[in-house]
Amino acid sequence: MAAGPVDPAGADTGDPMTQAQQTFDVVVIGGGAVGENAADRASRTGLHVALVESALVGGECSYWACMPSKVLLRPDAACEAARRTPGVRDPGDLDVAAVLARRDEITHRWDDSSQADWVAGAGLTLLRGHARFTGPRALVVESDDGTVEVEARHAVVVATGSLPTIPPVDGLAAARPWTSRDATSAQHVPARLAVLGGGVVACELATAFASLGSRVTVLVRGDALLAGAEPFAGAAVLASLRARGVRVVLGAQARRVHRDADGVHVTLDDEDVTADELLVATGRHPRTRDLGLETIDLEPGAPLEVDDALAVPGVPWLFAVGDVTGRTGTTHQGKYDARVAGDVVAARFGPDEAARRAEASAGPWSRYRASADHAAVPQVVFTQPEVAWVGLTERAARDAGLAVRTVAYELADVAGASVISPDYAGRAQLVLDTARDDVVVGATFVGPDAAEMLHAATIAVVGELPLARLWHAVPSYPTVSEVWLRFAESAGL
Ligand SMILES: Cc1cc2nc3c(=O)[nH]c(=O)nc-3n(C[C@H](O)[C@H](O)[C@H](O)COP(=O)(O)OP(=O)(O)OC[C@H]3O[C@@H](n4cnc5c(N)ncnc54)[C@H](O)[C@@H]3O)c2cc1C
Ligand SMILES: NC(=O)c1ccc[n+]([C@@H]2O[C@H](COP(=O)([O-])OP(=O)(O)OC[C@H]3O[C@@H](n4cnc5c(N)ncnc54)[C@H](O)[C@@H]3O)[C@@H](O)[C@H]2O)c1
Numbered sequence: 001m002a003a004g005p006v007d008p009a010g011a012d013t014g015d016p017m018t019q020a021q022q023t024f025d026v027v028v029i030g031g032g033a034v035g036e037n038a039a040d041r042a043s044r045t046g047l048h049v050a051l052v053e054s055a056l057v058g059g060e061c062s063y064w065a066c067m068p069s070k071v072l073l074r075p076d077a078a079c080e081a082a083r084r085t086p087g088v089r090d091p092g093d094l095d096v097a098a099v100l101a102r103r104d105e106i107t108h109r110w111d112d113s114s115q116a117d118w119v120a121g122a123g124l125t126l127l128r129g130h131a132r133f134t135g136p137r138a139l140v141v142e143s144d145d146g147t148v149e150v151e152a153r154h155a156v157v158v159a160t161g162s163l164p165t166i167p168p169v170d171g172l173a174a175a176r177p178w179t180s181r182d183a184t185s186a187q188h189v190p191a192r193l194a195v196l197g198g199g200v201v202a203c204e205l206a207t208a209f210a211s212l213g214s215r216v217t218v219l220v221r222g223d224a225l226l227a228g229a230e231p232f233a234g235a236a237v238l239a240s241l242r243a244r245g246v247r248v249v250l251g252a253q254a255r256r257v258h259r260d261a262d263g264v265h266v267t268l269d270d271e272d273v274t275a276d277e278l279l280v281a282t283g284r285h286p287r288t289r290d291l292g293l294e295t296i297d298l299e300p301g302a303p304l305e306v307d308d309a310l311a312v313p314g315v316p317w318l319f320a321v322g323d324v325t326g327r328t329g330t331t332h333q334g335k336y337d338a339r340v341a342g343d344v345v346a347a348r349f350g351p352d353e354a355a356r357r358a359e360a361s362a363g364p365w366s367r368y369r370a371s372a373d374h375a376a377v378p379q380v381v382f383t384q385p386e387v388a389w390v391g392l393t394e395r396a397a398r399d400a401g402l403a404v405r406t407v408a409y410e411l412a413d414v415a416g417a418s419v420i421s422p423d424y425a426g427r428a429q430l431v432l433d434t435a436r437d438d439v440v441v442g443a444t445f446v447g448p449d450a451a452e453m454l455h456a457a458t459i460a461v462v463g464e465l466p467l468a469r470l471w472h473a474v475p476s477y478p479t480v481s482e483v484w485l486r487f488a489e490s491a492g493l
Contacts, residue, residue, distance in 0.1 A: 020148055022127075024050040026345055027139060027152040028159055029131045029291070031119070032059020034322030034334035035159030040122050041342020042157065045350025050150065051119055052141055054130040056112040060161055060323075061331045063107050068184040069204055071103045073382050076211035080384055081448060084421035096189060096212050103184075110185070133292035137317055140292075154349035155317045157341055158304055159334075160291060162284035162323035167196075167254075175259040178279040180205065189213050190276035194266055196254055197281035198225045200381050203237050205279060207383045210246050217273050219252035219266060226381060230394065230444045232408075232427055233387040240384055249273070286324045303327075308369040309362075310341035319345060333377055340370045375441070376461040380451040385426055388454040391442035391461040394431050403435045407467075407490045409483050411447045416478040426450065428483050430457075430467070430491075437466040438491065445483075453481060467491050 028039040031053030043049040056063050075094050082091030108114060119126045127150065129143030137152040164179040166172060177196075178186075183205050189212045195202045198220035210216045218225075218241065225241075225248070226234040241248055249268070256267040257278065264278040286303040293300045296315065303326030304312060310325075312318040321341045322334035346352075347359035347368065362368035381387040397404040411417050411426035418424065426447020432438040443457035460470060471488045475481040 020146070021151075022050070022148060023151040023153055024048050024125065025153050025349065026050070026155045026157065027052060027131075027150055028157040029139070030059070030159035030161055030322070030324070031057040031115075031126070032159060032161050032322065032334075033061045033331050034161075034338045035059070035157070036115070036119065037335045037338035038157045038159055038319075038321050038342045038345075039119075039124050041339055042155075042345040043123055044342070045346040045352045045355060047154070047346060047350050048125070049123075050125045050127050052127045052129065052131040052139075052150070054128070054143075056110065057115040057119060057126065058112050062115065063110050063112075064181040064184050066331055067106050068103045069180075069208065070382055071106045072099060072184065072208040072212070073204060075099050075102075076208075077382075077384060081421075084423045084448075086422065094211060099212065100187065107185075130290070132290065133295045135295050136315075152317070155319060155345050157310075157345065158288075158291070158318070158320040158324055159322045159338070160287040160324045162329075163287050164280065165283045165285050166280055167282050169254045169257055171257040172254070172280070175257045175264050175278065177257070177264070178277050180279070180281060182277075183209070183279050191215060192263065192275040193217075193277050193279060194219060194264065194273050194275035195279045195281055196266070197283070198222060198227065198234075198248075199281060199283065200226065200379075201281035202279075203241070203381055203383045205281065206241060206246055207244075210241070210244050215245075216241075217247040217249065217275065219254060219268070219273065220248060220250050221253060223250050226387060228393075229379075229381070229387055229389055230429060232429070233381075233389070233444055233446045236385055236427070236446045237381070237383045237387060244384075284323065284329070286326055288324060308340075308364070308371060308373070309344045309359075310337055310370060311344070327373055328377070330377075330379060333373065336372065337370045340368060344368050372462060376458060378454055378458045380454060382451065385447045386450040387444070387446050388450045389442070389444040390454060390458045391440070392431055393442055393444070394429075397431050397433070397441055402433055402441065404431050404441065405434055405438075406431055407487045409486045409490060411445075411480055411483060414480055414482045414486060416480045416482055417447075419478050420448065420480070424448065424480075426480075428453075428487075430487050432467060432491070436464070437468065439464050439466050440470070447480070449480075453483075456481065456484065468493065 025047040026042045026049045028035045028051045031051045039049045039051045082088045129141040131141045139150045141148045193214040195218045206216045224234040263276045266273045304320035319341045321337045328334045347355035359368045364371040378390040408429040428445045431442035433441045440460040445453045
């Protein structure tokens with residue numbers, strides 16, 4: 001059933017966009033992938049839910065982040081795989097125009113009508129415009145069509161995402177740097193691209209643009225790439241980028257930036273780097289500044305901190321999910337939180353008494369609590385080699401006070417790897433909690449298609465499985481997943 005707007009007395013009042021005042025049971029602010037999921041789940045016990053979106057329904061992931069970046073990376077990964085496969089004759093070069101055309105196709109040329117159709121089909125009411133709080137459960141939504149006052153009878157879920165952070169380097173903002181949005185939607189490939197940062201965005205987009213023909217220089221403040229991953233992962237990506245002709249400058253402090261007719265100039269301590277474009281990839285911050293949070297005694301600019309039910313402590317009607325919480329930074333984990341938040345809202349405020357009771361007594365690892373956010377978050381970096389990890393790195397585990405040991409294995413030594421390529425190279429490592437019979441608390445895979453090996457490890461971490469039990473999970477021969485057998489053997493089984 002399509003949910004129409006309802007007036008405060010509960011009567012359906014027709015077309016939402018014709019009214020200056022509207023009331024819904026639940027309002028979700030932000031129609032990215034995360035907000036869409038929260039809204040869908042929240043509506044499942046019959047609540048009338050509005051989804052407010054100021055730009056494109058589908059958000060960052062669909063149009064400027066996950067999807068376009070992965071499509072820019074995939075063709076070169078496919079060529080690389082072919083090049084490494086004996087017997088494949090001349091895998092060929094990239095057709096850059098065709099790669100960009102495929103990117104345009106997967107982003108629907110930045111047209112969100114198919115996602116808007118999905119929202120309508122899910123029975124949600126889409127309000128287009130920018131939402132701001134004016135008080136508890138009260139909002140205004142502003143668009144070119146005017147201003148609508150919106151009341152949420154029961155709950156508001158904030159899913160406004162994040163924005164790229166431009167560090168306060170002298171001249172940087174004025175030099176019109178690229179953010180990831182400019183890079184993923186670029187209609188031309190710059191001859192020279194400089195990248196500031198050494199995290200996930202920097203590594204992925206340096207890989208993509210190098211493959212498309214840019215001369216890429218990556219300026220890394222620290223002494224490693226992917227500092228949040230196991231050190232061997234960042235080292236493998238560093239070696240691979242350099243082998244592909246990317247210049248990676250470690251310990252690079254950008255002191256000043258300016259743009260002139262020759263391009264963008266970045267002044268480091270001991271040299272100037274010049275490029276046609278400078279991509280700033282120095283992290284993101286929660287999008288809470290222009291949201292009227294001060295009207296509900298919360299701090300604009302800060303992340304919306306939530307508990308495991310995705311509820312804002314002390315504000316029983318307020319929930320937050322996705323990048324805006326600072327709790328997750330990926331689409332998949334944000335959508336997990338959205339499923340939990342939507343179910344909590346549907347249970348707490350919907351008519352289903354059994355659901356209400358179940359949620360009220362819910363504990364960790366129930367469908368109503370996002371327990372995995374603490375211990376089992378998967379992350380894939382689509383570089384070459386791919387990097388994939390879940391749970392704790394060795395260092396994070398030790399910092400958390402766990403007694404751990406690691407088992408590592410060179411993936412080239414697994415029989416399945418030799419079938420894929422005689423040049424197969426990669427490494428995998430488990431982090432085992434020795435105080436709990438070697439329960440797997442973390443895993444990292446680095447190598448071709450490592451992303452596809454990650455989920456087995458995620459299941460092990462979520463299931464808190466000891467290695468002795470995994471001994472009985474027999475990997476098929478000859479696959480690279482046989483590394484799980486080698487892990488067990490290396491650990492002494
Ligand atoms: C280059 C890049 C590549 C990435 N690749 C991956 C990947 O491969 N896999 C992965 O899992 N993650 C990836 N991520 C991360 C992923 O994009 C984010 O974690 C995800 O988009 C967060 O979703 P969200 O719904 O919380 O926020 P968003 O997608 O940012 O959606 C928020 C929405 O809210 C709207 N909005 C904001 N304020 C208001 C307001 N006041 N009123 C109305 N609407 C508002 C915005 O217009 C936006 O549509 C990538 C990120 C980047 C930058
Ligand atoms: N495949 C994926 O899942 C994927 C892909 C891209 C982005 N993302 C997500 O998007 C978010 C943003 O990614 P990101 O790479 O921008 O952030 P990040 O936190 O991964 O990396 C930021 C990098 O910028 C550097 N940095 C920070 N401040 C700096 C400064 N003032 N000067 C120089 N360097 C500085 C840091 O040292 C780090 O190397 C993350 O949450 C990430 O997980 C995910």
